[in-house]
Amino acid sequence: MTNQYRNAMNPDLSPNYRPLDVKSVIDYVKTRPELREVFREGEELEAAEVGDGNLNLVFRIWAKADPERTVVLKQALPYVRLVGSDWPMPADRARIEAQALEIEYRLVPEHTPRPYFYDPEMYLTAMQNLNHHIIMRKGLIKRVRYPHFAEHIGRFLARTLGMTSDLVLDYRTKKEEVARFINPELCKITEDLVFTEPYRKTERNAYHKELEPQVLAFQADEALHVEMAKMKEKFMTHAQALIHGDLHTGSIMVNERETFVIDPEFAFYGPMGFDIGAVIGNLFLNYAAHEVRTPDPAERADFRKYLTDTVIDLWHVFEREFQPIWDQVDPIDMPKRYQEDYMLRVLQDSAGMGAAKMMRRIIGLAGVEDIRGIQDPEERSIAASLALNIGRALLLEREKMRSIEDLVEVATACRPAYPWKDEYLN
Numbered sequence: 001m002t003n004q005y006r007n008a009m010n011p012d013l014s015p016n017y018r019p020l021d022v023k024s025v026i027d028y029v030k031t032r033p034e035l036r037e038v039f040r041e042g043e044e045l046e047a048a049e050v051g052d053g054n055l056n057l058v059f060r061i062w063a064k065a066d067p068e069r070t071v072v073l074k075q076a077l078p079y080v081r082l083v084g085s086d087w088p089m090p091a092d093r094a095r096i097e098a099q100a101l102e103i104e105y106r107l108v109p110e111h112t113p114r115p116y117f118y119d120p121e122m123y124l125t126a127m128q129n130l131n132h133h134i135i136m137r138k139g140l141i142k143r144v145r146y147p148h149f150a151e152h153i154g155r156f157l158a159r160t161l162g163m164t165s166d167l168v169l170d171y172r173t174k175k176e177e178v179a180r181f182i183n184p185e186l187c188k189i190t191e192d193l194v195f196t197e198p199y200r201k202t203e204r205n206a207y208h209k210e211l212e213p214q215v216l217a218f219q220a221d222e223a224l225h226v227e228m229a230k231m232k233e234k235f236m237t238h239a240q241a242l243i244h245g246d247l248h249t250g251s252i253m254v255n256e257r258e259t260f261v262i263d264p265e266f267a268f269y270g271p272m273g274f275d276i277g278a279v280i281g282n283l284f285l286n287y288a289a290h291e292v293r294t295p296d297p298a299e300r301a302d303f304r305k306y307l308t309d310t311v312i313d314l315w316h317v318f319e320r321e322f323q324p325i326w327d328q329v330d331p332i333d334m335p336k337r338y339q340e341d342y343m344l345r346v347l348q349d350s351a352g353m354g355a356a357k358m359m360r361r362i363i364g365l366a367g368v369e370d371i372r373g374i375q376d377p378e379e380r381s382i383a384a385s386l387a388l389n390i391g392r393a394l395l396l397e398r399e400k401m402r403s404i405e406d407l408v409e410v411a412t413a414c415r416p417a418y419p420w421k422d423e424y425l426n
């Protein structure tokens with residue numbers, strides 16, 4: 001039987017695959033024995049499609065009689081949802097996501113939604129519904145503080161990255177894991193959208209016209225091209241650890257007590273700094289947004305201090321939580337000075353990768369609400385321009401950084417270049 005959803009990227013799409021909708025998802029849930037511990041036989045269920053990401057369908061399903069009994073089903077479409085069927089994408093990415101989720105749940109269950117099952121015929125994962133949490137980006141836009149976030153994300157990063165690296169895995173397992181997580185098409189999205197397209201003229205770039213002079217200056221900046229090419233090479237070749245691959249603040253769900261990391265479909269063996277930089281870069285995108293979102297200077301300074309303290313604290317937690325890994329390694333093969341050098345390289349990579357993650361969100365196809373959600377074009381351009389300058393500075397000055405405090409100093413010294421007036425020029 002040929003499946004009508006087959007396309008160039010999905011020649012072997014399972015014959016039973018069909019995208020679900022709010023009605024069919026309920027019938028589907030009722031067939032799954034794994035969900036019997038959540039839903040009772042024959043009871044009335046309700047569903048809503050809540051996916052606001054760029055790629056997939058996401059359904060919340062709950063018992064009508066008790067909405068606290070609830071699950072999430074995430075199903076891959078055979079194309080990029082943001083663009084439509086003109087941009088086919090392997091549905092098999094759902095398998096990668098399910099496997100990564102399983103590893104993250106084993107290593108840090110307190111920060112990973114509980115997976116119930118993966119259905120390889122429907123390219124679908126059922127997992128815990130985080131119904132008392134919100135997407136972190138949305139909270140930060142409203143200046144909500146998450147007092148335990150630095151501790152939680154520092155731990156998540158240290159465990160998921162450290163425990164999947166060559167420092168911990170045996171020689172054979174590591175190579176087998178690299179093979180299991182080969183994720184070429186999703187990596188290609190990142191190679192194009194994060195490292196390449198923002199720095200050349202392409203139709204997919206989506207910056208606002210007010211930013212044109214700064215974008216053109218960046219695209220003509222050879223030093224920036226050289227350093228960005230180095231980051232891209234590192235992304236493509238440095239199989240250091242199993243990384244989440246898309247750890248922006250839209251992939252984090254929080255409340256004042258808890259933090260969960262969701263959506264690891266971009267997972268593959270890549271550089272640790274790509275994940276750490278994603279978190280740091282997205283905190284600085286929010287920092288830039290408050291240039292205009294928070295007009296009161298004292299309030300702005302106060303919230304920015306929370307953001308920069310979070311960046312500093314998460315790195316220190318990462319280092320602290322990584323220490324038990326160093327304590328296990330052979331000190332002859334890996335002397336103390338090598339360990340310090342390793343951590344410094346991860347820090348500098350985080351600065352460069354964070355920079356790339358910031359600039360792509362301003363110039364490239366997929367933006368972030370922190371900045372692109374600012375309604376007034378003048379105000380939006382001021383915030384966007386500051387984000388670009390922070391990104392550029394983090395990239396170009398990363399090799400001089402010796403500590404996370406240096407990184408924060410580089411970022412906080414930046415000013416917007418827009419409007420094109422003297423007081424705004426760096």
Ligand code: SR1
Pocket residue numbers: 053054055080082189190193246366
């Ligand atoms: C076409 S996918 C665009 C972006 O959405 C995801 O969240 C990734 O960041 C990707 O680059």
Ligand code: MG
Pocket residue numbers: 053054246251263
């Ligand atoms: Mg995502």
